[in-house]
Each structure stands twice: as C-alpha cells, then as structure tokens.
Amino acid sequence: MSLESDLRDRAENKCELCGATEDLAALAVTGASSEDADGSILVCPACKNQIEEPGSEDVHHWRCLNDSMWSQVPAVQVIAWRMLNRLSSEGWAQDALGMLYLEDDALAWAKAEGGSSEESVGVVHKDCHGAVLAAGDTVTLIKDLNVKGAGFTAKRGTAVRGISLVPDNAGQIEGRVNGQQIVILTEFVKKSV
Numbered sequence: 001m002s003l004e005s006d007l008r009d010r011a012e013n014k015c016e017l018c019g020a021t022e023d024l025a026a027l028a029v030t031g032a033s034s035e036d037a038d039g040s041i042l043v044c045p046a047c048k049n050q051i052e053e054p055g056s057e058d059v060h061h062w063r064c065l066n067d068s069m070w071s072q073v074p075a076v077q078v079i080a081w082r083m084l085n086r087l088s089s090e091g092w093a094q095d096a097l098g099m100l101y102l103e104d105d106a107l108a109w110a111k112a113e114g115g116s117s118e119e120s121v122g123v124v125h126k127d128c129h130g131a132v133l134a135a136g137d138t139v140t141l142i143k144d145l146n147v148k149g150a151g152f153t154a155k156r157g158t159a160v161r162g163i164s165l166v167p168d169n170a171g172q173i174e175g176r177v178n179g180q181q182i183v184i185l186t187e188f189v190k191k192s193v
Helices: 003-011 045-052 061-068 074-086 091-099 104-111 117-121
Strands: 025-028 040-043 139-141 145-147 152-154 172-177 180-185 189-191
Touching: 003 025, 003 040, 025 045, 040 045, 040 074, 045 061, 045 074, 061 074, 061 091, 074 091, 074 104, 091 172, 145 180
Parallel strands: none
Antiparallel strands: 025 040, 139 189, 145 152, 172 180
C-alpha cells in the first residue's frame, strides 16, 4: 500500500483536522522520526496551505481543532498543538491548549518545529528560576498579585494553564485567572512540570 492509501484508510477519506473530503493529500509532519503514515497526516488544501504559511490562518477554520485535538494519532495531536499555539491570542485556542495533553515524546516532537512565537521573534520568556516558558505551558504564581482594574488578588500558588507569550516583551506572559485574561510578569511565576 502507498502512504496516501494508508492515510485514507486511517482517516476514513476525511481531512484529519477539519473533516473535509475534497482534494485530500498527505502532509509530512516536520520533525517526524519516520516518513510513513505515523509521521504524516491526511489534509485538505485549506489546512495544508495554512499550516505551511504561518500568518495566513483563518481563525474560524481552526475551531475544528476542538474536535481533532482528541485524535489518538500522534501526528494529528502534534499539528493540533502547533496550530493552537499559533492561534494562542484567541481565547478558545488557549482554552483548548489548557485541555490538550500530549505524551512526552509527542510534546517534544510538537516543540521541535521551531515555529513557536517566542522563537520566531527571538524573545525568550523565562520564569523566576530561569526555566524557558513556551506558549501553552502551565505556571504557578509565587506571590499574591493585585490585578489592576479587575478588583481581585491572584493568590500565591494559583495555577495558570495554557499561557500565551507577549511576543515583544520577554518579561510578560498572559493567562487566565478567575476567568479573566491578565498580563503577568514572568518574575512572579514558576513553570509547572
């Protein structure tokens, strides 16, 4: 069997990301350890073009990731993680990243692409101990923080899941605390493992 026929069998002739059925093609997932079906996914032209051209993402198209991120196929999980990170300025994408769990090897594969926002701009975000932070990480607050304009205090020990990075400021991240999106200084957070 060919790669594409293996993928079509696995995906039941549907795009593994959005479910489209027209003009499907195999897409090798960068960083894969093999060039077989385990290292590729079956995608439609809309998904393929947006994956290969960062900055061309149609935010509404990618809401399909709310379903496809639960795939049991590691290559699909990796692409879902990468696309959710690209779209991390969207609240729904941050929420999805907060729920998405990847096995250690799949997470390492997903991060190996080199296309996450902190690397593309050259800004590296680090926590209070110098650990490098990535979009989608979970951090813990190391002190009580008064949240200006929101009228509450974010308590020490609060876990902030699915953070996003402020692209032009290595000292700031964004995350959801008490249901509200806030900016947090990296010196007041510790990366959770």
